[in-house]
Amino acid sequence: MIALVTDSNAMLPPALAERYGVAVVPLTVRVDGADHLEGVDIDADDFYARFDAGTPAVSTSQPSPGRFADVYRAVAERGAEAILSVHIGSALSGTVNSARLAAADAPVPVRVVDTGTASFAIACCVWEAAEAVAGGATLEEAATVAEAVGATVGNVFVVGALDLARAGGRLAAGALGPTTIPVLSLSGGAMRPVGEVADMDEAAAAMAAHVRSSGASLRVGVGVADAGALPVVEALEDLLTGVPEVRELVRYRIGPSVGAHTGPGTVGAMYYPPH
Numbered sequence: 001m002i003a004l005v006t007d008s009n010a011m012l013p014p015a016l017a018e019r020y021g022v023a024v025v026p027l028t029v030r031v032d033g034a035d036h037l038e039g040v041d042i043d044a045d046d047f048y049a050r051f052d053a054g055t056p057a058v059s060t061s062q063p064s065p066g067r068f069a070d071v072y073r074a075v076a077e078r079g080a081e082a083i084l085s086v087h088i089g090s091a092l093s094g095t096v097n098s099a100r101l102a103a104a105d106a107p108v109p110v111r112v113v114d115t116g117t118a119s120f121a122i123a124c125c126v127w128e129a130a131e132a133v134a135g136g137a138t139l140e141e142a143a144t145v146a147e148a149v150g151a152t153v154g155n156v157f158v159v160g161a162l163d164l165a166r167a168g169g170r171l172a173a174g175a176l177g178p179t180t181i182p183v184l185s186l187s188g189g190a191m192r193p194v195g196e197v198a199d200m201d202e203a204a205a206a207m208a209a210h211v212r213s214s215g216a217s218l219r220v221g222v223g224v225a226d227a228g229a230l231p232v233v234e235a236l237e238d239l240l241t242g243v244p245e246v247r248e249l250v251r252y253r254i255g256p257s258v259g260a261h262t263g264p265g266t267v268g269a270m271y272y273p274p275h
Contacts, residue, residue: 002133002142003080005071007063007095008038009088009257010122011223013250020130023071027095028061029256038256047256048226048264058260062095068102076107082139083108086126086146089116091189111143115150118186119258120221120270125149127219128275145275153272156185156194156210158203158232160225160265183207200232203267208239211271217247218271225254225266232267240269247274 006012008026017024026037031050036042050056068085075083085103090096096114103110115125129137129146137145158181180196183206194210197203211220220240224233233251240246254266 001080002082002084002139003075003078004126004130004133005068005075005083005085005099006122006126007087008255009093009095009118010086010126011120011252011255011258012123012126013252016123016127016130020126020134022126022130023075025063025067025071025095025099027063027093027257029260030057030059030061031256032056032058036256042256044225044253044255044259047259051264055263058256060093060257060260062093062098065098065101068099069105072102072106072108072110081108083110084113084129084133084139084142084146085110086113086115086122086129088118088122089150089189090114091116092118109139111139113143113146113150115146117150117153117155119155119254119268120223120252121150121153121155121272123252124153124219124221124270124272128272148275149272152275153270154185154211154214155268155270156183156207157223157262157266157268158183158200158207159191159262160229183210185210201235204232204235204239207236207267207269211240211269212243212245214245214271215273216245217274218245219248219250219274220246220269220271221250221252223252223254223266223268223270225259225262226264229265229267236267236269246271 125146129142132145183195
């Protein structure tokens with residue numbers, strides 16, 4: 001049996017985690033000096049509520065090798081003969097390094113995949129790898145599938161807090177109008193503008209157009225940070241539902257380890273072609 005492990009930055013919906021038996025290793029999210037484990041003692045609702053009284057001091061850090069070692073051991077004890085461990089890109093986090101250190105002493109073989117990406121894009125890699133495993137793929141074949149998705153998954157989004165993106169050093173330098181909303185894409189570890197719009201209605205239309213121009217028969221995940229962003233995500237979903245370029249559409253929550261860099265009000269889409 002090949003078991004799958006990922007990290008909480010993947011924003012993996014609980015239904016998918018349960019369907020494929022994926023173990024999720026939490027990242028640490030620091031809010032105003034207090035550390036929390038994502039998905040364990042802080043969730044998306046708890047996190048974004050902290051912004052009600054102003055912008056808190058927030059940061060994230062990777063799981064320790066010891067936390068990975070505990071998960072690998074537990075998975076092996078449940079009968080896994082090998083583990084596929086799929087994670088946030090090394091250009092964005094030290095999570096892959098922690099996984100590799102733990103893998104060296106794991107009780108069963110562990111293949112660590114650096115997806116080169118972040119957020120629900122990681123979940124896309126896990127999703128396709130899990131389907132491959134279910135279809136009889138070997139450990140290395142499933143890892144190849146995950147890597148292929150990581151290389152082809154695209155993204156587009158608008159952030160609710162540009163100050164957080166700038167403070168984290170992930171918003172690439174570029175000409176942004178003082179009264180416009182930048183439509184962004186994460187590439188090479190940096191958020192890069194792919195367009196500018198005047199309001200959130202235009203933002204939904206621009207994101208939908210970006211997705212539809214990216215290929216055919218796409219699997220698409222639409223992410224929403226908090227309740228305040230629901231009108232935008234609903235508009236985006238409406239624009240992507242029933243169109244020929246999209247074969248499947250799911251919604252996911254943008255959790256604390258992503259929200260720490262984007263803030264409340266964030267909406268985005270991840271998409272990839274069939275593999």
